[in-house]
Amino acid sequence: MSVRPNSLEARDAASQMHPMVNLRQYEKSGGLIIESGEGIYVKDINGKRYIEAMAGLWSVAVGFNEPRLKEAAIRQMDKLPYYHTFSYKSHAPSIELAEKLLQMAPVPMSKVHFTSSGSEANDLTCKMVWYRSNALGKPEKKKIIGREKGYHGVTIASGSITGLARNHECFDLPLDRMKHTSCPSYVHYGKTGETEDAFTQRLLTELEDLILREGPETVAAFWGEPVMGAGGVLIPPAGYWQGVQAILRKYDILLVADEVICGFGRTGKMFGCETLGIEPDVMVVSKQISSSYMPISAILVNDRFYQPIADESARLGVFGHGFTASGHPVASAVALENLKIIEERDLVGNAARLSAHFAERLAHLAKHTLAHSSRSIGLIGALELAPWEGTATGSAAAAIAAAAEEEGVILRSVGEAICFCPPMIITQSQLDDMFDAVGHALDKVAARREERAAEAAE
Template structure:
């Protein structure tokens, strides 16, 4: 990489470690420095514009800049720039936000606990599952069941609950007691002639067999995203959660709904739990809660778990958990304003309208030689890239074709995320039909570019 000694690129490779980045390749390639955002677009420091098809990391729901939210943050900093919620202290913004979240909850919830990221929220949900069963006199309930392809964060516990071996093995993870059941990716893993309903039945039976094999009295909780995010933007097959929740209820296993990606409109409802009729004991949320503008996450805690928290506090005194910045007044103020903006924009109707339009336009890509399947809901979708449509044979090695697509799209001014060999699309919720037309046109041209390169 050739750059001036004091350029941002040179300073970057001498100072920063980049998450989810090939660190060796980065020393040669260097960074792409983004300078500003405007609506669904971001601009690099040379002024080149990119349509951001992933809302950054699923979170920039209102786009990449906001004077209105900047003013809210500024005013809160001028009034009360920081305070905590420890030891009976509180501030108005965290109280207001907690009340608002309980009103918006997809099923009745008792209390809200704030954190700073989705990883922290899911990590805490796992701790609360153990806390609950200890209060119930069943400390042997320690095991957490996640799913292959599921992703719940990068803490030691949350990545152990995830089905991402590439993020586990180099760190000597997962921890003992974390299990993964079969993935809910119908197109890739269904057997010949198997319907979505039959596939869901097979997955529910596999979960039940795992529970029986491990023994129900050792299982604390099942954690799942309503729609798999970082595993490929995968909607569940029909009847999946009906059957999964029946198994959980049969063996009295807590259900943690990871709404970090789905929450606040992504699926066309305020919650993915509403979209798929989930009845969780704990809901975790982050990302769109502040439209990505501030680090904040929230756990919505059901009455069953909250009663156990009260019982533990009666026994042990303090609820011995928390973080310095949880419920931060600036982050809470911004989140409150974001919820107001969603309401003013009637964001759910907008997502249903433009999301339906996006999925209709994506269906046009099914005829492309590289496209095996398209699936999605609301403003989230995925495109499976295959070598052979008839046999559903994916390319080998996995990820090679995906890397080619990401690079070809970038050259056309699109920033898309490809997970394995599945293009995932989760644009800002404020995207317009005109911008979707641009996105679909450039994706088609990108696929053509890659197909020609393969030839």
């Protein structure tokens, strides 16, 4: 693909430095320019409509044109377009949103601190973990354990907790005090002949061995997504989270649950922690908190976490941190209205009710000759592809995602999988449209491969 001179695509390629792309390739080809959205659909500048099967970036719960969110933003813009939460100041939208989140939390939480993205929230949580250790007189207790394939953001600290090589390479990451334990994906890392229970026990033993090797007195916190989204929708086996929590309690290690993708209904319950039986000290939320209509994220902390930090701020005279946009009144007002919509329209229930049909349709795609297996929970899932001989890692999934785009569905390829995370307003018939189109894409790619094989044989 090449861009037309002076087109919007060409202007984009000439002016913007985009994330998560081959920058040189983008200069040549440009990208898909989206102009409008309605419900589960978006349209490009040429008028082609797509099912947005990734809800943007795992995040647009209520669809792409919800008038109540626009109206909430306008009302707040008219009243108070901006104010901060520094220096003993506040405003009603951030107060009401904090109260709402504490009321919604699946385990007792004490305070909420607002930031603007999941990366910022995880980064600040990391800082607060270190601050808390110092407050407790444990300056050596600073190491953080993340997991291979885990994703927690791209700042220096959050990017270091992330366990994806593409977010580390050439950035001088991860930081030395960030450690990583194995990814709990049985389909990817289970050994030949190893049962799922044995796999789980192996990972738990590995985690405890890592803590003992580093020294429990040096390990402050463990970070984990209930279901690992950006790593490829990786669902942990039964007993994994229960075992992890027992080990963390044994060695006095904090648990941070990254609910940025799972939170607000994606797994069929309000939070992934409820679905997986997790009782964290800290929850990080973003994305579906506002359906990404406004950039906002939040850190929910329990009293065990909060009290030493508050005591230390009293000793020092200040909690020396702040972002200009923390608790932004317009973002807070939009998030509040978004959460009301999720509750009033029972979108969590919709995800739960459609979960079986979603899994069934994914399993049917897994029978395709190009596929290996499927996995899902609630309204998030992935289709794992069979290895293609002579094909570079990830290129098979990228080919299918590109073919799906031709068929009018926007997906995301991760490694050898294509991922699905549609808006939570989706209906069963729309799910069928989505999976039918992806089935056509699989057939199209298979036919192209057969044609190339036939040509090579001549």
